Amino acid sequence: MRKEKRWPMYFAIQEQKRLGLRKSQVARNLDISRNTVIKFWDLTVDEYKEFLERLETRSRKLEAFEAEIVSWLRKYPDLSAAQVMDWLKERYGGLEVAESTVRNYVRGLRMEYGISKAKRMRQYEAVEELPMGKQMQVDFGEVTLRHQEGHLVKLWFITFVLSHSRYKYALWQDRPFITADVVDAHEQAFEFYGGMPEEIVYDQDHLLLTSENHGDLILTHAFGKYVEERSFRIHMCRKGDPESKGKIENVVKYIKRNFARHRSFTNVDKLNEQCLAWLSRTGNATMHHTIKKIPAEVYALEKAYLRPVHKKIQINSNPSITRAVRKDNTILYESNRYTVPLGTYDPCKEVGVRVTEDKQLIIYEIDSGTILAEHALCLHGKGKLIRNNNHGRDRSKGVQAYVDHVAEQFTDAGEARRYLEEIHRQMPRYIRDQLQAIEKSITEASAKTADDALAYCLKHGLYRAADFTNAVRYYVEQEQQQPANKPNQSEVKLLSDVDPTKLKAKPEIRGFGTYEQILRGG
Structure with missing residues (x-):
């Protein structure tokens, strides 16, 4: 609290105390902590003055390290208070200081020495508006609404926008989207727009894409088949680069903040009706602040440039969900991992998943329907690995065979x-x-x-x-x-003949005493 506010606060506490108010009432009236009221409740004016003087003269825990911290901040302007705290503990092991103390102290030093925290700013470049009928952008969103009965309901939506006219469409569900839902939403969007564009922009969502594959996109089986049938061009945003489809990102925020916020939920059909009415009334009828035009009016001209869609594709209403098989031969379902038999993994592999009434998770081949694995559905907890014993590698057999081979x-x-x-x-x-x-x-x-x-x-x-x-x-x-x-004796050739008797001769063996006499001069 600033100095100029301390005395007025003290006198306000004392004034309301004389009026007979309780401490909790004073705290609410002054919008301060009840502990603060208790602290100053019985202090006299002289005692409060001494308290303020102590505040002015008290030393701070980190004053001894001020020069060192300032040097760090000047050398590394983007250094965080958490890093400063860790460096202090690394150099001075016995230092005991709260994180909030370090944070406040570092903030004060930045202000005192004029060391602002460095921020990395990404530079953007304005791009030319795309021609009519050229491109559409697609993205997903989710919100939590309150049901009329009082409980909260989580809902998911997919939204579309034409890049030229900014004409929008959205479709809601009360469950997460699967690939079949995405395909059906495209069909409904094309019907809503009265045609389809040349190119559609997406994020790298697992419902659509298995692997970016260095630009040679590997789509999921169902979505790839749909793209091939509809013959539109796909543009996948790079990972961590949502700005490259900023038009649809803004639409997602627009729907969340303008349409969905504080809306009461009854059922999905009613919500979709309300959303279409909102699009007609507001979403597509209000002037867009970038192009300074009303999307509905621009769309009336752009509609003629969309490619016609003569026949609606019938979508298989199979309620099963598809999942990509991960490298460790597991699938991810509701934040838990379930194993499949070893060898199931393939870079393009997808399997079907369905949940039975008795809470069994069935994993099966999409094409043949062959059941790959059955698991009891994990109802409590997340991040768990649910494994079948027969899905692991028999490591002992391979090692033993190798031992026998060697x-x-x-x-x-x-x-x-x-x-x-x-x-x-x-x-x-x-x-x-x-x-x-x-x-x-x-x-x-x-x-x-x-x-x-x-x-x-x-x-x-x-x-x-x-x-x-x-x-x-x-x-x-x-x-x-x-x-x-040890050369072979049979291969050694003598230069001259040798008398065999000489070879049998033995040298004379003298005793040690003979050599001793010689050494003594005898």
Whole structure:
């Protein structure tokens, strides 16, 4: 509170106290905290004056770090108070200070030293208005309305806008949209507009797009089939770039704030009727502030440039939901993950999902209807993984087969298997890497060398691929050195004949005493 407001507040508290008001009444009348009223309730004027003087002279916890914090703010203008607090704790471990204290102190330093927080501003460029019939933009929204009976209801809508005339259309549902709903909404929008444009702009929504694929878009099965049948061009916004379809973003906000806010909900049909009436009365009948024209009047001219839609496509009313199979062979349903059999995943793979009356989640192939998995629907909590035991990989079978494969490359497969299984026991996470290294060493050596290395490792308890590899290298070097140290006698040719008796002669062996006498001069 500012200094000039402190004394008037104190006198107002004392005045209402003399009038006999309770503390809670005073707090409400003055719009201050009840604790503040209690604090100053019994203070005399002199005591309150001393309190204010103490406020002026009291030291602040972070004053000792002022120069350091200011240097940080000048060097990094976008530094947050939370980062300042963390840096202080990192450098001064025993510092105990509240986050709000740091936040207020940093705010004060910014004002005192004129260090404004750096903000990154994205620069936009105005673009030319698109020609008539060229483009339509589409987006989704959701709001929560209060039912006439008093409870809250969550509702979803899809909205369309013609880029040239800003002529709008919206369709509401009381459940999340599925791909079939999106296709049906397009058909109703084309009927509302009396035609379709050349190009439609979307966000990268999972109902429409499986993968951006570096520009080679992979659409969901149902939506891709619809686009192919209707033959309109698609423009997908890049991730994190909603501004590239700003016209429809504004329409979504417009519907939420102008039509839906504080509206009482009865049923979806009634809401759609009200929305169409609002579009006719306000949404399309009010001058647009950018083009300075009324959308309905401009649309009357643009309608002639839309491509005709002669026959409405009948949409399959199957209430099932489609879901993309994720890389870990799960699908996401109501913020929980449900497993499907290993190997189901494919970059373009989608499966059907439906919930039975007894709360069972059925996951099935869309084309064939083959059931892939059944799970009990998780009714409590989010972010959980619901798994079927038979959906996991049988890791033990693959490892054992690999162990047998490597063991068979030794002369004594039984001893080799015992050695490899001990490695598996000691290092189960890295057994495949260990087996791969051992197999590589075997292929680079002879069978005898591999057996010698195995015997050496078993004898000395060396149960690592690195030890086995070192042993193989040692025995390989021994094999390479052996011909040089021990030449074959049959291949040595003598320069001259030697008397066999001389070869049998033995040198005289003298005792140590003889050498001792020689050394003493004897």
